Amino acid sequence: MNDDLLDAVVVGGGPAGLFAAWRLAVGGARVALVEAGGGMRQSLCPRVTARVRGQTVRPAEKFRLQCERCDCLTGLGGAAFHFDTNLGYVQGLSRSKIETDGHGGVRSYSGLERVFGDFARAARAVDDVYRLMYGFGLPRVGGTALRAEQQAVPATAPFALADQAASQAITVDDALGMVDALTREAVDHGMRLYLGRRVDDVTDAPQGFTVRLADGSGALTTRSVVLAVGKLGLDWLRPLLQRLGVAHRPSRKVDVGVRLETDRDIAAPLTASCHNPKLTFINERDEPVRTFCVCEGGRIMQYEFAGTVVLDGQHCLTSPTQRTNFGIVSTVAVPETQDGTDHGIDFARRVNMAGAGLPVVQPLVELLGRGRVDAPVHSSLIRAAYTDLAAALGPQRVADIEGMVDRLAAILPDIVGPRTVVAAPVVEKVYPEIELSADMASNRPGLYFAGDCSSKIIGVTYGAATGLAAADAILRG
Template sequence: MPEQTRTTSTDAVVIGGGPAGLFAALTLVRAGRRVALLEAGGDMRESLCSRLVARMDGRTVRDAEKFRLQCPRCTCLTGLGGAAFHFDTNLGYISSLTRSKIESAPDGTVRSYSGLERALGSFDRAQDLIGEAYRIFYELGLPPAGPPREDNGPLLGEGTVFQHVDTAYSQSVTVDDSLVVVARLKDELDSGGGSVLLHHRATDVEPLTGGGFEVRADTPHGPAVFRADDVIVGVGKLGLPWVRDLARRIGVRHRPSSRVDLGVRLEADRADLAPLLDGCHNPKLSFLNEEGHSVRTFCVCEGGRVMQYGFLDAVALDGQHCLNQPTTKSNLGILTTVDLPEHIDGTEHAGEFAARVAAHGGGRPVVSTVDELAGRPAPEGPLTTSLINYHHGDLRDCLPASIVRDVLAMVGRLNTLHPGLVPGTATVAAPVVERLFPDLDLSDDLESSVPGLYFVGDSSSKIIGITYGAATGMAAARSVLHRRVTTAAAAGGRH
C-alpha cells in the first residue's frame, strides 16, 4: 500500500448506504458499536434527479420537466438512501407479512412463499423484523399511512383467473418524506459513534489471518483502509459485478443463480387500469405457466412512469412512482421466474437477455404495443409511452418466445378479470431483470462462509425492497452483536 494510504480501525464496516446498510449500521450504533458506513454516492439530496430538486426549490413543473427531458437514462441510482428512496416508492406490507409468491411444489401442487421468510429461516422472525423496521421508520419521521382502500380481493379472480392473489395493504413514501427519514438516520449515526462516509467507494475486502478484515476504498482524499472485526455488504443492483468478483476472489461459498426474473413493463392509460387499482394500489397476481414457472405482476406504479438505467453494458427498466405529480399513465411489471438448468449461470442468462434487447434497440429499450406483440398491425404515429428514449420495434424479434407467450397470457387474464383493462394500444417495454445476484451460501443471519462477512439487501441474492432490505440489515447486525458478546464471554472464561 502507498505510504499516504490512511488506515482507520473500527468495530464494523458497512458497505452501501441503502436501506439494508443504513439499518444494519443503526442497529450496531444503537448497541454502542463503532461503525464506518461507506457510500459510493453522495448525500441523498445531492444524488437526486435534477427534476426533483428543481421542484423542491420552488420551480414550476414545466421548468422542472425540462431537466427530466435531458435525462434519457437515469443516473440517480447511487447515494445515501439507495436507489429506491430516490423516487416516490412503495415500502411494502404494513399490517402483516404475506406469502406473495407462488411456485410449483415437488408434489405438483402450487405453494405460496415469502422470500424474506426463506432468507431469515422463519416467517415469524421475518414478520417481527418488518414490524421493527416500520417502528423505526415512524420514529425517524415517516408519516403514518392513511386508511387502506376497500378490499377488492374477491374481485381479482383468485382460483378462477389467477392461481394466487395478494392485495395486502402497503405504504407508499414520497421523496420529500424519505429526505427527512434518511437525514435523521444519518444524524443519529454520526452523533452516536458511527461515521457516514460519502463518496467512499469500497474496492476490496480482505479477510485477515486470525480474524477481522481490511476494507480498501477510494475516497475524495485518496485511498483508505478500514480495519474491522465484521463487514456487512449492502450494495444494490449496480454493485453486482463487484460482489461476483469479491465472492470468487476470497472464496465466499456460492453457486450460479438458478432462478432469475425476466420480463417487461406494461403501460396503459391510468383510466384504463383504474378498475384493477381502485381497491389496492399494488396488487400481486400470479399464475403458473405451462413449464410450471411463476408469472406475476410486479411493482405497480399508478400514475407513474417507466424509467431506464444502464446495467451490465446494456439497459434495464423499472417503474417509477410519481406520487407528488402523478401522470396520466400507470405501469406494472410482468415477470416470469425462470428456473434454469444447472449448467446455466442465471446472472449470465439475465445479462444476455438484457443485452439482446438492447442490441435490437440500438442501445435503447424496445417498445411494442400489445397488438404488435400479438402479431396484429402496428399503430400509425408515435407510441404513447412515458419512456423518453426508446426504440419502437417488434419485441417478438428479441424476446424469447416463452416470455412473449407469458406476457400475452397475463394480458389475457387481466382482460378476463376486467374486460378492456389492457387495450391493444397499451405498450410493452423490455427488458426487465430482477434477482440475478449469484446464489450466496448464507446463514439465516445472512452470514457468509467467511466468518464475520455478511451480505444483506439486494446483494444477499435472497430479497429486494426497502423494508425487506432493512430487515436483513437488522438481522445481520444482531448476529454481529451476538457473536461479539459470545466471543468476549469465551475470552473472559479462558482468563
C-alpha cells in the first residue's frame, strides 16, 4: 500500500461517502475511499442476485424470502441502496419538520436547512444531488409517477403539519447502475478504492492524519478525512471523538418509536398521491410525533445495532407485498442529566428484553386497550415475539401512538382493526451532537463528518448533499 500523502481519505461508501469521494476525485484531489464491505453486487443480500450481464436483479428471487435479521448493510451504496428505497424531494425541498418555538407557537424547518444554515443553499444542494444521480443513470420520472401534492391528506386533518413533498423511488436495479457509473468515473479520475477494509483508527500525523486499517493491513496518510460511516458506525465513532478531541456533546434529542403495519388497501388513502407523507403533531410535552419512512407494499426488517436489535422499513418496489408499514416516532427531549444516545439504545434494549432478544409485535387494538384479536397476528417480520409492548414503550410513547392513530383515523377509517399491528423498537438520530460548520467541518482542521454520523441528518439525498459539501470545502483548501 502506498504511504504517500493524500489530499483526503473518505471512510464509508454509502451515499455521503460515495458522493464526497467522487467530487474530490473529479476535482483533482488525491483521494482514497475505504469501505468495510465489498462492491455493491458482492454485498447485496444473497436472496437478491444480480444478473451477470446488465443491471437487473432477478424479480423472482428479490423479496420472496426475508432473513430474520439483516446483515447486508455494508458495502458500496451503504444500507440505503442495498434495497429499494425512497429518495425524497424530487420537485423541491420542503420544510417537513416542526418544533415548538418557545412562545406557544410552532415553526417548521428542514433538517438540511439547519445543517447549511440557509434554506436556499439546502434546496440547491438537493437539486445538485438529483442532477448528478440523473447523470449517473437514475431514470427520470414525471407526472403522476412522482405523486405530487394532491388530496391525500384533507386540509382539516388534525395535524400541525401535513407535508406531501413529491419524492422519487429508486430500485436496487437502478441503484446498481448508478453506483457503478459513479464509482467508475471516480476511479478513472484517480480515486483509490479499498473494499473489504475496516478502519481501525484515525490518528494525528505531522501533515494531517493517519488512517490505520484493521488487522495490520496498512495505513494511509492524508491532509483531510471525511467520516461517513453511517448509523452502524456509532460504537466505533463515539470513542474516536474523544481520542481526537472533536468538539461534541451528548445528544439532547433522539427519535424513538414503532412501526405500524396494516393491509395495503387500508393504508391506500394515505399513500394515494404521495410516496412518503410526513404528518406531525405536537404532544403534551411539546415533543413532535410524526410518521416516518412510509413503505407502501413493503416489509419490516430488523438488524443489529449497538448491541441490540432495531427495526426499519423495507421498500419492495419491484415485488410489492400486500402490506404497508410506516414509522411513528417521537422526538424525545431527554433531561440534561441524560445522554440522548444512551436513552435511544436503552429504549431498544427494553423492548428487546420484553421480546427475549427479539423485536416485539402486538395488535394495535391490544396495545391501546381497545379489544382483543383472537385470529393469528399477521406481520411481515420473519421472527418476532408476540407479547405486550406497553410496559417496554412506556405510557408516553403509547399515548403518542394513540394520538397519531386517532388523527390518522380521519384519513384511514379502518386503521384501528384486527389487521393492524405495532412493531418495535425504532431508534433514529442517535449520534452525539458534533459541532460542525456549514461545510461539515469539525473543530479539528481537516476532519469532516457527513451523512448519518454528522449527527445532523439522515436519508439518501441529505447524506449525498453533506458529502458534496465536505468535498467542496476540501477542494477550496
